[in-house]
Amino acid sequence: MIHPFHHKHPDEPHEEGPLLRVEHIAIAFEKPVMKDASMTVRKGETVAVLGKSGTGKSVLLKLIVGLLHPDAGKIYYKDKEVTALDDLQLMSLRSEIGFLFQGAALFDSMTIGQNLDLFLVKHTDLNSEEREKKIVHALEMVQLENSIDQMPSELSGGMKKRAGLARSIVIEPEMMLYDEPTTGLDPVTSSSIAELIVTLQQRLGIASIVVTHDLPTAYTVADRAIVLNEGYVIFDGDMKDLQKSDDPFLREYLSASRLDRERHDKILAARERLHSSAPQPA
Amino acid sequence: MAENELSSEAVQASPEAESPMVARWASSLVLLGGLWMFAMQFVRTLARPPYEFKEIVRQLNAIGYRSLSLVIVVGIVIGAVLTMQSRPTMIKFGAQAYIPVMVAISVMRELSPVLISVILAGRVGAGIGAELGSMRASEQIDAMDVAALDPYKYLVFTRVVACMIALPVLTILADFVALIGSWIVEKLDAGISISYFIHSVVDGVEFSDYLPGVAKTIFFGFTIGIVGCFEGYNSKGGTEGVGRSATDAAVTSSLLIILLDVLFVKVTLMLWPT
Numbered sequence: 222m223i224h225p226f227h228h229k230h231p232d233e234p235h236e237e238g239p240l241l242r243v244e245h246i247a248i249a250f251e252k253p254v255m256k257d258a259s260m261t262v263r264k265g266e267t268v269a270v271l272g273k274s275g276t277g278k279s280v281l282l283k284l285i286v287g288l289l290h291p292d293a294g295k296i297y298y299k300d301k302e303v304t305a306l307d308d309l310q311l312m313s314l315r316s317e318i319g320f321l322f323q324g325a326a327l328f329d330s331m332t333i334g335q336n337l338d339l340f341l342v343k344h345t346d347l348n349s350e351e352r353e354k355k356i357v358h359a360l361e362m363v364q365l366e367n368s369i370d371q372m373p374s375e376l377s378g379g380m381k382k383r384a385g386l387a388r389s390i391v392i393e394p395e396m397m398l399y400d401e402p403t404t405g406l407d408p409v410t411s412s413s414i415a416e417l418i419v420t421l422q423q424r425l426g427i428a429s430i431v432v433t434h435d436l437p438t439a440y441t442v443a444d445r446a447i448v449l450n451e452g453y454v455i456f457d458g459d460m461k462d463l464q465k466s467d468d469p470f471l472r473e474y475l476s477a478s479r480l481d482r483e484r485h486d487k488i489l490a491a492r493e494r495l496h497s498s499a500p501q502p503a
Numbered sequence: 504m505a506e507n508e509l510s511s512e513a514v515q516a517s518p519e520a521e522s523p524m525v526a527r528w529a530s531s532l533v534l535l536g537g538l539w540m541f542a543m544q545f546v547r548t549l550a551r552p553p554y555e556f557k558e559i560v561r562q563l564n565a566i567g568y569r570s571l572s573l574v575i576v577v578g579i580v581i582g583a584v585l586t587m588q589s590r591p592t593m594i595k596f597g598a599q600a601y602i603p604v605m606v607a608i609s610v611m612r613e614l615s616p617v618l619i620s621v622i623l624a625g626r627v628g629a630g631i632g633a634e635l636g637s638m639r640a641s642e643q644i645d646a647m648d649v650a651a652l653d654p655y656k657y658l659v660f661t662r663v664v665a666c667m668i669a670l671p672v673l674t675i676l677a678d679f680v681a682l683i684g685s686w687i688v689e690k691l692d693a694g695i696s697i698s699y700f701i702h703s704v705v706d707g708v709e710f711s712d713y714l715p716g717v718a719k720t721i722f723f724g725f726t727i728g729i730v731g732c733f734e735g736y737n738s739k740g741g742t743e744g745v746g747r748s749a750t751d752a753a754v755t756s757s758l759l760i761i762l763l764d765v766l767f768v769k770v771t772l773m774l775w776p777t
């Protein structure tokens with residue numbers, strides 16, 4: 222908002238440009254998944270990525286941290302070209318970006334505590350006492366402090382998701398990528414995770430991309446939305462303008478998710494409360 | 504231009520019956536190429552210590568220790584059955600005194616290394632394929648990359664090294680219990696004493712009967728580990744792909760072991776000509 226210039230020319234490289242720029246990405250496996258997709262994320266901003274199953278939302282997140290390589294197009298994170306980094310540089314990039322995988326992806330041969338510790342060992346120089354402190358703190362944030370010595374197989378699906386979330390925030394990233402943070406969870410857990418995402422954004426100014434099917438979550442956490450369809454970005458704009466769009470796919474998508482007017486307003490009101498409440502340091 | 508189009512159409516049309524066959528050969532070549540690259544990465548990892556020793560020990564337990572009972576049963580049966588089967592023929596040639604040596608040499612040179620390796624290709628290879636396949640499907644391998652934990656070093660290298668250690672050790676064990684099995688049959692059928700049996704084996708068996716048989720299992724172990732990891736690591740299609748990875752790992756590594764064995768026998772005979 223302070224840099225209208227960059228609004229108009231997101232491609233222009235500049236010191237004060239967006240935190241993340243995805244430019245004209247194309248990638249195909251057996252079939253083309255992404256044909257020409259571009260997006261930006263500014264500092265402290267939360268962007269929801271919406272779209273049908275199989276449109277490449279998870280692929281997009283993996284491209285951003287260099288787990289996959291695009292066939293065409295470029296990705297910049299803080300003016301580093303992700304698509305051109307070597308393994309060592311990728312490692313340092315990944316210590317700045319937290320990744321919550323769709324299935325949590327906890328290592329099953331380790332306890333929850335060890336799962337978190339591994340990330341700290343590799344990405345920080347902290348001693349074991351300091352790491353322990355951070356691990357406990359991260360688990361407290363997701364209300365799992367009692368599960369520190371449990372194995373992933375002993376946790377429920379929702380607990381795994383939360384443990385995965387704790388693992389991705391324990392390294393104190395500058396940017397978070399959430400792949401379906403609330404899908405398959407009960408409404409209460411779901412909204413507590415949504416709140417956590419908002420808290421992280423407000424308290425630590427973490428920029429986020431939230432991939433989700435769940436429109437209430439998107440409305441609660443996101444400032445802006447991107448809608449992917451058939452390999453293209455068919456909507457990129459304010460969360461509030463989503464309902465106003467007259468794109469036929471988007472209309473169908475929104476009506477299929479059965480978010481009626483009343484519920485929509487409720488969620489927005491809740492969002493206002495959540496976002497306006499002064500961040501309480503724990 | 505038009506002619507060109509025509510001829511290319513003709514080429515495509517005629518070998519229609521063959522093309523799935525050609526496609527299968529082509530995909531096998533692609534597979535072998537990928538496998539080769541994957542194996543070369545092992546060499547590169549070898550040059551980059553430190554290694555994950557704790558994980559290697561854990562894998563040795565999972566791969567080696569848990570295969571012990573299987574190997575013991577198979578070993579005893581090989582020795583016993585071979586002795587029973589060869590007795591009539593050996594008696595016919597008046598050579599029953601050579602049964603212990605004959606059994607020992609067959610077991611050490613060929614039967615125990617190859618049978619144990621093929622059986623473990625089924626048990627261990629499929630297990631590794633399924634395990635890494637499900638780690639791929641549940642994005643744990645991606646998560647390792649994100650954690651800056653080299654998944655090749657942590658998952659693949661440790662399992663392959665564990666296989667390379669476990670296979671020769673298990674083969675030596677199988678050799679040993681096969682001789683016990685053979686002696687039990689000799690004892691029951693012909694009342695042969697243990698000291699006679701041992702003497703006869705020690706006198707008749709040479710270094711060149713024993714060492715190559717054990718040595719080649721290091722390579723068979725490498726094959727089982729690398730193929731299992733390769734299939735699991737490149738597993739596609741979620742949960743369904745996990746089963747495919749397991750089966751492919753067992754089939755491909757068994758086949759490669761049998762083919763490699765031909766090569767090793769050739770080399771052994773060149774190095775130690777009789």
Ligand SMILES: Nc1ncnc2c1ncn2[C@@H]1O[C@H](COP(=O)(O)OP(=O)(O)OP(=O)(O)O)[C@@H](O)[C@H]1O
Nearest residue numbers: 250251254273274275276277278279280281323739
């Ligand atoms: N590593 C890969 N190798 C081959 N194909 C892949 C790979 N990753 C993703 N795909 C394919 O790309 C397509 C998009 O996958 P992706 O996981 O990004 O979908 P998604 O939008 O996240 O869907 P969902 O909402 O179900 O999670 C799918 O057809 C998938 O099969």
Ligand SMILES: [Mg+2]
Nearest residue numbers: 278279323400
């Ligand atoms: Mg996905």
